[in-house]
Amino acid sequence: xxxxxxxxxxxxxxxxxxxxxxxxxxxxxxxxxxxxxxxxxxxxxxxxxxxxxxxxxxxxxxxxxxxxxxxxxxxxxxxxxxxxxxxxxxxxxxxxxxxxxxxxxxxxxxxxxxxxxxxxxxxxxxxxxxxxxxxxxxxxxxxxxxxxxxxxxxxxxxxxxxxxxxxxxxxxxxxxxxxxxxxxxxxxxxxxxxxxxxxxxxxxxxxxxxxxxxxxxxxxxxxxxxxxxxxxxxxxxxxxxxxxxxxxxxxxxxxxxxxxxxxxxxxxxxxxxxxxxxxxxxxxxxxxxxxxxxxxxxxxxxxxxxxxxxxxxxxxxxxxxxxxxxxxxxxxxxxxxxxxxxxxxxxxxxxxxxxxxxxxxxxxxxxxxxxxxxxxxxxxxxxxxxxxxxxxxxxxxxxxxxxxxxxxxxxxxxxxxxxxxxxxxxxxxxxxxxxxxxxxxxxxxxxxxxxxxxxxxxxxxxxxxxxxxxxxxxxxxxxxxxxxxxxxxxxxxxxxxxxxxxxxxxxxxxxxxxxxxxxxxxxxxxxxxxxxxxxxxxxxxxxxxxxxxxxxxxxxxxxxxxxxxxxxxxxxxxxxxxxxxxxxxxxxxxxxxxxxxxxxxxxxxxxxxxxxxxxxxxxxxxxxxxxxxxxxxxxxxxxxxxxxxxxxxxxxxxxxxxxxxxxxxxxxxxxxxxxxxxxxxxxxxxxxxxxxxxxxxxxxxxxxxxxxxxxxxxxxxxxxxxxxxxxxxxxxxxxxxxxxxxxxxxxxxxxxxxxxxxxxxxxxxxxxxxxxxxxxxxxxxxxxxxxxxxxxx
Amino acid sequence: xxxxxxxxxxxxxxxxxxxxxxxxxxxxxxxxxxxxxxxxxxxxxxxxxxxxxxxxxxxxxxxxxxxxxxxxxxxxxxxxxxxxxxxxxxxxxxxxxxxxxxxxxxxxxxxxxxxxxxxxxxxxxxxxxxxxxxxxxxxxxxxxxxxxxxxxxxxxxxxx
Numbered sequence: 001x002x003x004x005x006x007x008x009x010x011x012x013x014x015x016x017x018x019x020x021x022x023x024x025x026x027x028x029x030x031x032x033x034x035x036x037x038x039x040x041x042x043x044x045x046x047x048x049x050x051x052x053x054x055x056x057x058x059x060x061x062x063x064x065x066x067x068x069x070x071x072x073x074x075x076x077x078x079x080x081x082x083x084x085x086x087x088x089x090x091x092x093x094x095x096x097x098x099x100x101x102x103x104x105x106x107x108x109x110x111x112x113x114x115x116x117x118x119x120x121x122x123x124x125x126x127x128x129x130x131x132x133x134x135x136x137x138x139x140x141x142x143x144x145x146x147x148x149x150x151x152x153x154x155x156x157x158x159x160x161x162x163x164x165x166x167x168x169x170x171x172x173x174x175x176x177x178x179x180x181x182x183x184x185x186x187x188x189x190x191x192x193x194x195x196x197x198x199x200x201x202x203x204x205x206x207x208x209x210x211x212x213x214x215x216x217x218x219x220x221x222x223x224x225x226x227x228x229x230x231x232x233x234x235x236x237x238x239x240x241x242x243x244x245x246x247x248x249x250x251x252x253x254x255x256x257x258x259x260x261x262x263x264x265x266x267x268x269x270x271x272x273x274x275x276x277x278x279x280x281x282x283x284x285x286x287x288x289x290x291x292x293x294x295x296x297x298x299x300x301x302x303x304x305x306x307x308x309x310x311x312x313x314x315x316x317x318x319x320x321x322x323x324x325x326x327x328x329x330x331x332x333x334x335x336x337x338x339x340x341x342x343x344x345x346x347x348x349x350x351x352x353x354x355x356x357x358x359x360x361x362x363x364x365x366x367x368x369x370x371x372x373x374x375x376x377x378x379x380x381x382x383x384x385x386x387x388x389x390x391x392x393x394x395x396x397x398x399x400x401x402x403x404x405x406x407x408x409x410x411x412x413x414x415x416x417x418x419x420x421x422x423x424x425x426x427x428x429x430x431x432x433x434x435x436x437x438x439x440x441x442x443x444x445x446x447x448x449x450x451x452x453x454x455x456x457x458x459x460x461x462x463x464x465x466x467x468x469x470x471x472x473x474x475x476x477x478x479x480x481x482x483x484x485x486x487x488x489x490x491x492x493x494x495x496x497x498x499x500x501x502x503x504x505x506x507x508x509x510x511x512x513x514x515x516x517x518x519x520x521x522x523x524x525x526x527x528x529x530x531x532x533x534x535x536x537x538x539x540x541x542x543x544x545x546x547x548x549x550x551x552x553x554x555x556x557x558x559x560x561x562x563x564x565x566x567x568x569x570x571x572x573x574x575x576x577x578x579x580x581x582x583x584x585x586x587x588x589x590x591x592x593x594x595x596x597x598x599x600x601x602x603x604x605x606x607x608x609x610x611x612x613x614x615x616x617x618x619x620x621x622x623x624x625x626x627x628x629x630x631x632x633x634x635x636x637x638x639x640x641x642x643x644x645x646x647x648x649x650x651x652x653x654x655x656x657x658x659x660x661x662x663x664x665x666x667x668x669x670x671x672x673x674x675x676x677x678x679x680x681x682x683x684x685x686x687x688x689x690x691x692x693x694x695x696x697x698x699x700x701x702x703x704x705x706x707x708x709x710x711x712x713x714x715x716x717x718x719x720x721x722x723x724x725x726x727x728x729x730x731x732x733x734x735x736x737x738x739x740x741x742x743x744x745x746x747x748x749x750x751x752x753x754x755x756x757x758x759x760x761x762x763x764x765x766x767x768x769x770x771x772x773x774x775x776x777x778x779x780x781x782x783x784x785x786x787x788x789x790x791x792x793x
Numbered sequence: 794x795x796x797x798x799x800x801x802x803x804x805x806x807x808x809x810x811x812x813x814x815x816x817x818x819x820x821x822x823x824x825x826x827x828x829x830x831x832x833x834x835x836x837x838x839x840x841x842x843x844x845x846x847x848x849x850x851x852x853x854x855x856x857x858x859x860x861x862x863x864x865x866x867x868x869x870x871x872x873x874x875x876x877x878x879x880x881x882x883x884x885x886x887x888x889x890x891x892x893x894x895x896x897x898x899x900x901x902x903x904x905x906x907x908x909x910x911x912x913x914x915x916x917x918x919x920x921x922x923x924x925x926x927x928x929x930x931x932x933x934x935x936x937x938x939x940x941x942x943x944x945x946x947x948x949x950x951x952x953x
Contacts, residue, residue, distance in 0.1 A: 038887040041895030042879065044830020044870035048896065051829035205930055207834040207842055208896045257832070257896030258930050291835040508894025508931045680890040684932055688893065691933030714839035714928065722921040722934040 185361025189311025208257020299377025432672025467766025549746025660782025693755025804872025
C-alpha cells in the first residue's frame with residue numbers, strides 16, 4: 001500500500017476502512033478456526049435432504065418433454081390415474097395460482113399448457129405412494145405433440161425468419177457499455193487484433209442431487225424443505241404459484257452438498273412442483289431428481305459467442321476495445337435478464353468484458369437470446385468466466401504479436417487505485433491487483449520461466465512441450481441491484497451464549513463458520529458460544545440470496561450492526577457489577593474487563609445474566625445494504641458494483657504434441673481479498689475454484705445434439721478428478737475493503753475465473769496454437785497443432 | 794420377487810436381513826440399516842460418494858447388489874470411529890481443511906482408509922490414484938490429499 005501511494009499520479013482520495021474498536025486486536029477473525037460443521041460431516045452424521053425420512057410422504061415425479069420445441073395438442077392422464085397407488089396426476093390446469101416461476105422473470109411454466117420449449121420441460125406430474133409407482137404412472141401419461149422447428153444458436157435465433165419461441169420474439173434483452181469515442185480510439189491504435197471466441201454450456205455437477213419435501217398444514221400454510229441456496233427466492237416463487245401470500249410459505253434449508261449457483265435456481269423448479277402436488281393432495285410430497293434429471297432439466301452456465309477487438313499503441317498502451325456478446329439464454333429467463341441496474345448474468349458479462357484494464361474508448365453490446373436449449377442460470381462467476389476467457393486470450397495473443405512479455409503488457413494497463421473502469425467508475429479503494437501480479441510473478445518464477453512460443457519447426461522435435469500462461473481478473477462483491485439488503489437477528493441468552501437467525505446458506509463455502517467468527521469477535525465471546533440457526537424463512541429476517549460472493553461482506557456487516565445494542569446491554573450490566581464506568585470497559589474473550597486494569601473483570605455470562613434480570617436488551621437486529629449502484633443501463637456508465645476482488649493466475653502446462661492432451665503441472669493463484677476472515681477456508685475456496693476453472697479450460701462441456709443433451713451422467717460429463725490436480729499455490733494479499741466487515745470482500749467466485757485462460761494461454765505458449773473455443777480437449781488441441789504444422793507458420 | 798435372506802458384518806456388527814434380489818447395497822445400508830452417511834450422487838458408479846469398504850476393497854455401493862455382500866464384511870463412514878474417538882483420517886480431514894460441502898467426505902475417507910490399510914505410507918501419486926474414483930466439486934482435492942498424507946505420516950503402522 002505504501003508503494004502504491006508514492007508512485008501514484010492518482011487524483012482520487014482513497015476511501016479507508018474505519019475500523020471498529022473490536023478490530024484493534026482480533027481473537028477469532030483472521031484465524032483458521034475449525035469449521036463449525038466439520039465434525040458432523042466427517043462422522044457422516046449431518047443430515048442432508050435425502051437423509052431425512054418422511055414416513056407417509058407421497059413421491060412426486062415430473063413428465064418431461066422429449067422435444068425441444070412443440071405444441072401440446074392433448075394430454076391424456078386417465079391410464080396414469082388408474083395405476084394402483086397413484087394419488088394425483090396433474091397438468092397445467094391444476095396449478096392453483098400463477099403457472100410460472102423464475103428467479104427474475106416467472107416465464108417458466110410449472111407445467112407447460114400449450115407449448116414446450118426445451119427437452120426436459122415439465123408437462124405433467126404424478127404423486128404416488130412410492131417412487132416406483134410414480135415412475136410407472138408417468139410412463140402411462142399420453143401426450144400428443146405437434147413438433148415445431150427449433151433454434152439452437154443465439155445468432156440464428158435473432159434472424160427474422162427464426163422460429164419464434166415466444167410471441168414477443170427471441171431477443172430477451174440487450175445491454176451495453178459505451179465510453180469515449182470508439183472510432184477515434186481505433187484510429188489512434190498502432191495495432192489492432194480481433195477474434196471470435198465460443199464458450200460451452202456447463203453443468204454445475206454439484207454432487208448432492210436436488211431433493212425437497214413439501215408439507216401442507218391444516219392452517220393453510222406450507223413448509224418446503226430442501227438444499228436451497230436462496231430460500232427467500234424459492235418462497236417468493238412458491239407463494240404466487242399456490243396463489244397464497246408469502247407469509248404462508250415457509251422455506252427451510254437442509255445442508256447443501258454443493259451449489260455453485262445451480263441451487264439458486266433448481267430448488268425453485270423442484271420446490272414449486274412438489275408444493276403444487278402437496279397442495280392438491282393435502283399430503284406431504286417428496287421429490288428427488290436423479291443425476292440425469294438434474295443435468296437434463298436444471299439451469300446451466302450460459303454459453304456465449306463473443307467477438308472482441310482491441311487496439312493498442314506501439315508501447316502497449318490500450319486505446320480501444322470493442323465487443324459483441326451473443327449470450328444464449330436457452331428456453332427460460334432464469335437469472336439471465338437485468339435486475340436494475342446491473343444485476344443478472346447478462347449485464348454482468350457486458351460490464352466485465354473490458355477486463356480490469358484502463359481503456360479510454362470502449363463499446364460493448366450484448367444480446368441475450370432465447371433458444372430451445374436448456375436455460376442458463378447462475379454458475380460460479382455469473383457471466384464473468386466467459387468474458388474473462390475472451391479478454392485474457394485476446395490480450396495474451398496481442399502480447400505475442402507485439403513480442404511483449406504478457407506480464408508486462410498486463411502490468412502496463414491494469415487497474416490500480418484511482419483507475420477508471422469501462423463504465424467510468426473510479427476505483428477509490430481496495431485495489432490490490434498489481435500486488436497480485438507481482439506476488440504471482442515471484443512465486444511462479446514467471447521470469448525466467450516465460451519465453452516466447454516455439455517456432456513451428458520445434459514442434460516436431462519433441463513429443464511433449466511445456467509452456468506457461470497467465471491471466472488476471474476482477475469480480476464484484478454483491479449483486480449490483482438496488483435491493484441487495486441483508487438482515488440478521490442476534491439473540492443473547494442468559495448464560496452468555498448467542499443464537500444467530502439469518503437466511504444465508506452453508507453449501508460448503510464455510511459461511512456458517514465465517515459468520516460465527518464475526519459474531520464471536522463482535523460480541524467478545526468464543527466461537528463455541530455462537531450458534532447459527534438453520535435458515536428458515538419463518539424465523540430469519542430477509543437476507544437475500546447466497547450468491548454473488550456477497551455473504552461474508554453483507555451479512556458480516558449486518559452482524560456487526562446487530563451486535564452493537566447487545567454490547568451496550570452487556571457493558572451497562574458489567575458496569576453495575578464492577579462499579580466501573582462503561583467507557584472504561586472492554587468485552588473480549590468471554591470477559592468484560594477494565595481497560596486500565598484487566599484483572600478487574602466479570603465473566604460475560606454474568607453480565608448476560610444481569611442484563612436478563614434487569615430487563616435489558618437481549619437482542620440486536622442488523623440490516624445492511626451496500627452502497628447503491630449508480631449504473632445507467634441505457635448508457636452503460638456509472639458504478640455497477642461497489643467493490644471488487646482481484647486475481648492473477650499463472651499456470652505451467654505440458655502438452656502432448658502427438659495427442660493434444662494437456663496436463664497442468666502447477667498453478668499459482670494470487671488474490672486481493674480485502675481481509676481473510678478464515679485463511680484456511682480462503683485457501684479452500686481458491687483451490688476448489690481453480691480446479692473448476694481447470695475443468696472449464698480442458699474438459700467440461702454439455703454436448704448438445706438437436707436440442708438433446710448427449711452427456712447426462714457423470715461418466716460422460718467429465719469433471720476433474722484428483723489425477724487432474726496440479727500443485728496449486730493459493731496466495732492472498734489484503735487491501736482492506738472500506739465497506740467490509742474487518743475489511744473483507746468476496747472470494748467464492750473469483751478463483752474460478754482466470755484459471756481457464758491462464759491454462760489456454762499456457763497451451764499457446766507451449767505449442768504456439770491459440771484455443772478460441774472451450775474446452776481445449778485433446779482433439780481440439782491436436783487439430784490446432786496439426787493445422788499449424790501443415791501451414792508451417 | 795421372493796425376498797432373499799442375507800447376512801453380513803457392518804461396522805463390526807452382525808446383521809441379518811431380507812432383501813429383494815435386485816436391491817442395491819446402498820439402499821440396504823441407507824434404508825434398512827439407517828446408515829445415511831453413505832451418499833448417493835449419481836447411482837452410476839461414477840461419483841464415488843457411495844463408496845464403502847467391502848471385504849477390504851473399496852466398492853461403489855450403488856452398483857453392488859446387496860446379495861453380493863452376503864457373508865461379507867462392510868465398513869461405512871459410521872464405522873470409522875472407535876469408542877467415540879475419531880479415526881486419524883477423520884481428524885486430519887477436520888484439521889487440514891479437507892471438508893467443504895461434505896457430501897463426498899464419506900467416500901473420500903473410506904477410499905483413503907482402504908489405501909492406508911494396504912499401504913500405510915503412500916506417495917502423493919498413490920493417494921491421488923486411490924481417491925480418483927471419488928469426485929469432489931468443492932475442494933479441488935488438494936487439502937484432501939494433504940490430509941491423507943498427514944494422517945499417513947502421523948499414524949504408527951499398526952493404526953493404518
